[in-house]
Amino acid sequence: MKYLPISLLILALATATAFAYDPSPLQDICVATNDPNSGVFVNGKFCKDPKQASADDFLFMGLRNPGNTANPLGSKVTQAFVDQFPGLNTLGISMARLDFAPGGLNPPHTHPRGTEVLVVVEGMLLVGFVTSNQLNNTLFTKVLYKGDVFVFPIGLIHFQLNTGNTNALAFAGLSSQNPGVITIANAVFGAKLPISTDVLTKAFQVDKKEVDYLQAQFWYDNN
Incomplete structure (x- = not known):
């Protein structure tokens, strides 16, 4: 019994670590800025004085327009991560727009710091992810149609391929302000x-x- 408190403490720390991705914010807003003289350094970015923030800091219009798919992959990912959208700083979320020409591919990649949930808005996509060695590198794959949603667990290799004859469009949400791409x-x-x-x-x-x-x-x- 004397080891019970220590065991509970270890369990609590392990649980906290397992569920901690981006740190939880301790303030309402922390708009990122590249000017180190304008604020304090929080979660990888300097934050501007909250009193100087405006509604524009929380608006991103970069996902309005189609990405240019005239490239060797036939796809374009438009990121709305913290580097493009400073208002996301400390909030633990981000987005991306994915445009595909017919046959276009978003090649196998990982997001080391975020889970991705994808919704198809137009067209059809063959998607999939591969588990780690622990689960024998098993492929989970589906063909998605307009309105379908698929989730790619954090850190696992995944891809999207437009198998249709028309352009395809999808939007992704990620569980990190800076999920990274490999x-x-x-x-x-x-x-x-x-x-x-x-x-x-x-x-x-x-x-x-x-x-x-x-x-x-x-x-x-x-x-």
Whole structure:
């Protein structure tokens, strides 16, 4: 019994850590600013004096217009993260607009700091995510139609592909003001500096010629 209080404390700390993504705000608003002289540093950004905030700080119009899908991937992701939308600072949420040409792909990627929930507004999308090694890298995949919603758990590799004959549009909400994006192919084969060929030939079980070819490609970023 003497260890019970310590056990409960450890459990409480573990539970708190498990549910803590972005820190909870301790004030009503904390509009991000790049001017370090105008406020205090909170959660990765300086905050302007709340008395100087206005309604415009909480408005983002960047998702109004279609993204340009005339690129090698046939897709464009328009982010409304804290860097683009300062009013999100400390609020633990963000959004994105995803535009797809027919056949357009948002390639396999992860958000290391946020879960993503996606709703299809126009067209159809083949979507999916892959679990970790612990669950045998299992693929969960569905074809989504207008009005359908799908969730991608935090940190897991996922993708979206327009399998229809018309443009597709989706919006995503994420559980972080700055969820981050790691596009798998870009990170592995387009790293600066390049990852050692010895590492990649063993990891992908291919020969050096194939690795050299992949590293020589232009890895387009659709964000």
